[in-house]
Amino acid sequence: MPNDKQDLPSLSEQGKNLAKFTFEVVQDTVSLTGNPFVEKETYKERLTICAGCEYFIVKNKRCKKCGCYMESKAKFSIAKCPIQKW
Numbered sequence: 039m040p041n042d043k044q045d046l047p048s049l050s051e052q053g054k055n056l057a058k059f060t061f062e063v064v065q066d067t068v069s070l071t072g073n074p075f076v077e078k079e080t081y082k083e084r085l086t087i088c089a090g091c092e093y094f095i096v097k098n099k100r101c102k103k104c105g106c107y108m109e110s111k112a113k114f115s116i117a118k119c120p121i122q123k124w
Contacts, residue, residue: 045095045102052105059106059117066116076115084112084124091123 046052067074076084085108088094093102099109103120111117118124 046100046105047103055104055106059111059114062116063114074115075113081112084119085109087119087123088112091121093121 047055063074075081088099088101088108089096091101094100094108095102099107101108101111101120104111112124
């Protein structure tokens with residue numbers, strides 16, 4: 039059985055991804071361009087797409103490309119899939 043942690047980006051890359059995402063969420067929220075969260079349907083659609091993706095780790099619901107916890111990331115309107123699936 040493969041080790042899911044080894045399939046994730048390095049910790050430094052995960053940190054960079056998290057910092058960039060956090061900055062974008064704060065910037066979007068401060069600029070008041072709208073609701074920082076997606077509608078419930080969009081959220082469900084995103085998670086469905088993730089669940090069918092080869093980079094999705096089912097056990098902890100993380101993405102092997104960006105290292106993000108997708109149940110959290112998919113809620114934000116500013117969030118993007120690292121391989122442009124949503």
